[in-house]
Structure formats: C-alpha cells, structure tokens
Amino acid sequence: MSVTIKDVAKVANVAPSTVSRVIANSPRISERTKEKVRQAMKELDYHPNYNARNLANKSTKTIGLIMPNSVNKTFQNPFFPEVIRGISTKAHQLDYGLYLSTGQSDEEIFEEVQDMVLGRRVDGIILLYSKVNDKLMSYLYHEKFPFTVIGRPYDQEKLDVTYVNNDNFKAAKTVTEYLLLLGHERIAFIGGNLETVVTLDHMEGYKKALMNADIGVKDDYVVFHEELQEGGQEAVIDLMSLSDRPTALIVADDIMTFGVMRMLSEMDVKVPEDISIISFNNVLISELSSPPMTTVDINIYSLGFEAANCLIDQINHPDIKTKQVIIPHKLIKRQTCQKISNRSFN
Amino acid sequence: MSVTIKDVAKVANVAPSTVSRVIANSPRISERTKEKVRQAMKELDYHPNYNARNLANKSTKTIGLIMPNSVNKTFQNPFFPEVIRGISTKAHQLDYGLYLSTGQSDEEIFEEVQDMVLGRRVDGIILLYSKVNDKLMSYLYHEKFPFTVIGRPYDQEKLDVTYVNNDNFKAAKTVTEYLLLLGHERIAFIGGNLETVVTLDHMEGYKKALMNADIGVKDDYVVFHEELQEGGQEAVIDLMSLSDRPTALIVADDIMTFGVMRMLSEMDVKVPEDISIISFNNVLISELSSPPMTTVDINIYSLGFEAANCLIDQINHPDIKTKQVIIPHKLIKRQTCQKISNRSFN
DNA sequence: CTGAAAGCGCTAACAG
C-alpha cells in the first residue's frame, strides 16, 4: 500500500504524532526534527491521505459547485467555464478543491446536495445560478450550511444569504436609456428563463426606463425564451411579425444574440442600420459576431472569484455576517447600435 | 454532530455492522431487519459520511477531471462544458462524483494530480486534452493509476493507454478532399496549438489529401495559432496578404472560425462566394454564425460519455485490457462552402 | 518539545 505517516515516522525516528505536527507546521516542534521529518517525507515521497485527514479533521477543504439542471442546455453557455475559472483561481490560492454536481434534474441535484452536505463531502457550496423559489437554496439556508449564490435570492425572507451578483436592474435600465437616447422608442426585450432571477431584474430595469421616459410597455415587445440557441431565433420571428416592428432589441444573453442576428440576417434585416441590438454578458466570442455586438460586460470571472472568496470566508468564520457583493458591469460599445435612422423600415 | 451509523443501530436495535450491511444491501440480512434499519435511517435522515466510508473502503467513487492549463484561454471553449456534460451523465448513472483540477500552470497541475493519486482523492482520472510529451500522462502511466485520455497519446511507447478519440486524420483528409472536389486547389489550413495531438493529426490528414491529389503543400498555407479568439483573425491577415490568396480555409475549431469570419467580413471578403470555410467540432453556437458554418461534428458529448465509461470499467477491473475507442464524426454541411467560382478574386 | 493513546465513522473478517 501507499506510504503512511507511520512509515515516515519510522524513517525519521519519531512518533506519528510528530509527523502530523510537522505537516501542520506546528510551532512547537524544533527546527531540527522538522527538518529530519521533511527529509523523510521527501525520501518516501509521502502524500497525506485525504480521506483519513478529512475524517479526523471534519473538514474536506473542498467546495461543491452546483450547476443548473442541464435538461435544457443552459449549461452550454460559455458563461460557465468562465465562472468556474474564477472560482478555480481563488480556490486554488487557498488550497481548496472543487467538486462538481452531476445531477440532471432538479430532484437528482437535490438528492446529491443533501448527500454532499450530510455526508460531509464538501465544506461549502456555490450555486452557479439563481432562480425563484429554489428548494435547494431553502434547504441550505435552513441547514445553516455555508453557501453562496451567484446571482441573488428572490424571496424576501432570505435576503441575508451571501451572494455575488451584478446590478442587473441597473444594467438593463441603463441599456434601455441608452437606446432611448439614440432615438429609439420601439424597444423590445428578449429575456431568458422566467424562473431565473436575472431575467426578472432585467425586465424590471427595462420597464423602469421606459416608464421614466413616458413610454408604455408593450406586452408584445416582451418575450422570453429559455433555449439559448433556438430562443433568439424564435423571438425574432415573433417580434418581426408585429405590425410595428421594434427598432431596437435588448437581448438577455450573448449566445442568444447570435441566434437573433442569424435570423435577422436571414430576413435581410440589417444590423444596426435597420435595427439596433444590445446584449448582456460579454462572453469571449461576443466580439466575434458580425458586426461585433454591443453588450454589457458583467465580469463573469470576478463573479466566480468573489463567490469563492466569500464562501471560504464563511467556512472559516462560521459566525461572520453574510455578505452581498455587487460586481460592477460596463457597457461595451461595439457595432450593433446606432441612432435611429429615418429610413426606419416597415 | 451529524447522525452516525451507531445512532441508526441504536434506534433499530441492531449492531453497527448490520446497518453497514443494509447500506451495502448485503443478501445475508433478513428482509425484516433490513426494513427495520431502513426505517430508522429515514427517521434520523441518515446519510453516510463519505470520508469514513472512503477510508475504510480505500475507494472514493469519484473521478478527477484534468483541464488543460488555462494560461491561454483554451478553457473558454464551449467544448469543455459539453465533454463534461457527457462525463457527468455517465458518472451520475454509475454513482461516481466529479472532482475538478484547479491548477493554472503545468507545474501546478502536476502537483495537484500527484496529490490526488497518492492521497487517494480520486479513483481514476480523465485527461480532457492530449498534448505531445505530456509529463502528466507519463506519470499516470508509470504509476499504473487508472486514467483515460480524451484525444490520444502521442508517443509510440504509450499506445496502450485507454483513450477516446475521433479519427481526426481521416476527418481532416475528408474535409480537404471535399474542398478539392468543389474545385478548390488553394486550400489553407489554420491549425490550433502545435503541441496538441489533434492539431498534428489534422495537419497530416490535410497534407495526405493534397498529396493524393498531386497538389503540393505550400508552407505559407499552413498556419497555427493557439489563441482561439485572436488566432483566427491573425491567421486571416497572414493568409490574405499572400499574393495567391487561398480560396478555401480549413479551420481547427469553430470558435476560431468565428474569428476568421469576423475578419473576413471586415475585409469585405464574402463567404462562401469569395472563400469557402470548413471547420471542426460543431459546438452548439456554430450554427449561429452568419452564414452558418460547415463543420465536422465530432460528437463531443459522446467523447465525454465514453471516456467516463472506459475509466470506470478500468477502475472496476484493474486487469482489463486497455481500450481505444473512436467516436464517429460527421460532416455537417451548412453554408460556408461552395464550388469555386470563376470570379475568384485576387 | 515529543510520545502514547484515543477517536473520527465506516467496513470486514471472524465468530457464533
């Protein structure tokens, strides 16, 4: 079998407990013995057994990542690799490992999380999404298990969970105002999954801006779709069939925007000449659309990085106050928006 | 503290070992006691402690996923969520968990893997990439630790590792032949990272097809780039500056193709009228380019699914023969290729 | 400053 702490102890001529202390770098061990022990560890290529250590410590130094249910293909979104990259970086710095959920349906995921929590498989959890009335969040909340949400909780009574979010309301409002300033009045909104908090926040921001400008919210101009690929395309069909076609589109997600632009180009509607588009996320490919899309950079990497940071804080200081951090966003102007032109079609 | 096997034993009025047997669903326990114990487990909401169980079992039921070093941003590629989805599905079916590497540089990753292996943190490993002369692969190979590669080993002496791959040579060859049949002769190749086995295989296939057609391989027509976004764009600049511009492009990756098309459109080169493009992977967004790209579907999901399958087999039957599985690919014809036209520019 | 011993929660002989 593998080399254990006892083997090291034997070689170094000390007790196992001493070796353990050296690993923990206890100050109560003399430099001389430390050196001796370290020597032995190198010699034997000793690596501590995680499970034994975790068991004795009641801590695993790993954090669980919960993906949204992958039944619809949201998981395809390059958003996820990027948040994970952020999380990963922080986790690595602080010597934490990452454990991934594998469930496909909400029930499977719930089961899984329960196992993680009660089975002490992870020290804390990051929810990579946030949706309304999430059973999972309620569960973690009531178990008082350390967790942080990317996005935000929806129910009022859970405002005190730790989360990392963008100001999506504000972002959507600003974006709408921007289009308004460019002279657009017929502005449509293509949102994502309605169960998702970010969608709701976007919509509120959109409505608010319109109201402030004394422009009524037209129901026909507000559509939702959870499918990233087909979603954008179908939405376009609906919107372009209206008698008073919109002159500007606010789209929930860059990937969806690709679909939107695809469909528009099929219909020979020119962007931005005939219609302006503005989108959210700024995933890496978003600059590669033709024309390159104007979008809101939400700093996905930082969302992940901060989430890991907050979670680990929470793990280390169980009585710490919960934290709510807002990652700044930024409008990235590229080439899908322009002042409304007189040659507005229809 | 949490509820343990002893608590359950007490409530059910049996010995801890009996409870353990019920968990394992041992046939040597009467249905009556099984029922009694299960009852108690529900009552107490018992969930076994993973670490204790892993320690006693010397097995963790979790598999390690090793990402490529994320220094360059290859990880952004939607390829990864999709392989992971495949892996995840199989893993979930067989009750395996997923553990993610977090290292950023090759050295960090190597350290990490060594810890995983020697520290018994995972039962097996999947390498999500394959590059030439990979230290990591050599390590796992010599440790005789269960692992499978997505892609294939490059060195001759390691042909007997278990891997899941596409026939990338053939795919590239076919694709080149296809362009040849469309009348193209000036066909350029834009490859990915040269350290990557798939790139090498693509290149070989490309050359082979040209040779078979008695067309010389022009060095200027073969360029490599590891950056997904900028890569495509830079490559286009190089190629379009040639006096005899290519009339067709073979691009290593869909995301890169977005960059290629972006740049081409900036230069007012029309696809496919002026230049044909064919790409690899068929990630989900690839159908959303304008025009939608012709690409080779490599069945990313299956790559992951099979890799998990092979690995778990290997874990359960350590003496099983290694396996090499080839996932079929398929040319997806969309709208970026056409017969060479007389109005060929330059 | 270091050693002995108990224990983390579960499994696996070995008895019976």
Next chain:
DNA sequence: CTGTTAGCGCTTTCAG
C-alpha cells in the same frame, strides 16, 4: 442471519 472486534490513516488531547 447478526454481533464483536480490529483496523483504514490521520489528528489531538494528555502526559511527561
């Protein structure tokens, strides 16, 4: 069919 006991490899009192 079920209970007793001894570990799995590490940490942590408690002595000294």
